[in-house]
Ligand SMILES: C=C1C[C@]23C[C@H]1CC[C@H]2[C@]1(C)CCC[C@@](C)(C(=O)O)[C@H]1[C@@H]3C(=O)O
Ligand SMILES: O=C(O)CCC(=O)C(=O)O
């Protein structure tokens with residue numbers, strides 16, 4: 026397990042940008058070096074290698090929006106089979122306007138092309154999950170991800186300009202248009218996420234409204250990922266192996282490719298499909314399904330030819346709502362109790378665990394649950 030601690034890493038010897046000890050990841054400097062810094066080299070058994078492609082299950086949402094019961098049943102069965110198997114599927118006919126998603130991806134490209142000094146105006150502050158970060162160089166000392174990220178929040182109850190205000194307050198008034206692009210995108214992602222929650226409720230037999238109501242006053246973490254060219258892609262990873270601690274992730278990616286899912290005992294490549302959005306189950310929804318649905322184990326690799334962009338919209342319940350499966354998933358048909366897969370917790374507690382004690386990885390929720398059990402044991 027990687028402990029989370031502020032580190033001072035001088036990744037850019039000549040062009041270090043240090044302030045309060047942390048040095049940032051300056052792609053324009055690092056990628057001109059013949060080799061990548063040791064702190065970006067991953068252990069052998071984590072390193073990427075040529076692999077086969079995952080046959081990603083496709084879930085057509087048209088019926089859900091049109092009230093076509095037969096189509097809804099097909100979509101519920103397809104999502105159930107995928108979630109039981111690896112927690113990963115893609116959706117088509119999702120009603121997210123192509124311009125809204127295209128503008129959001131373009132805006133991410135514009136943001137990451139900005140001078141480092143401009144991006145640092147939004148630099149992540151200690152203790153916050155939000156802001157601009159390079160390689161998490163301010164949090165971790167090894168196995169650094171070869172990526173830059175911009176992360177901000179979107180509250181489902183938000184009526185005003187929270188997202189726009191974030192961009193203008195951090196980056197300047199000139200970034201109001203970019204803030205509007207992401208407000209529109211987050212609104213579309215919220216609507217889609219609640220429709221998917223309806224489908225998941227149907228697929229688990231707990232009813233269309235259960236999970237929709239659980240999340241409709243929730244929140245989300247919006248993350249823009251930029252994966253620069255890497256001169257030694259066989260030694261690095263863009264994002265290390267992990268399960269998202271959140272409930273559900275909606276991923277929009279460009280056509281470069283790099284996402285991989287671990288299933289059937291091996292890593293499998295996910296080919297980008299232009300009109301589809303990638304959906305993966307996270308730890309919090311795995312707990313809400315009492316372990317029936319798998320939190321998807323995935324990672325992102327990098328390459329030396331094309332930079333890659335992805336937008337991850339992480340769906341979270343209201344921070345203080347107790348994460349506990351519905352009673353239908355706790356009773357067998359003959360009313361016999363089913364063991365709980367995970368203890369009660371709140372999203373606030375799990376988020377805090379990942380931001381201050383534990384680097385989210387392949388067993389975050391299990392480690393979190395074990396820690397709670399040990400803390401409560403005499
Ligand atoms: C709650 C979160 C923590 C991370 C962002 C969201 C959901 C995914 C998590 C993350 C991407 C999992 C891999 C490790 C991580 C440190 C990263 O590479 O960014 C995780 C995020 C984080 O802790 O910032
Ligand atoms: O960029 C990708 O394809 C995956 C990113 C991811 O898994 C994450 O940000 O949690």
Ligand SMILES: [Fe+2]
Pocket residue numbers: 267268269274323
């Ligand atoms: Fe992820």
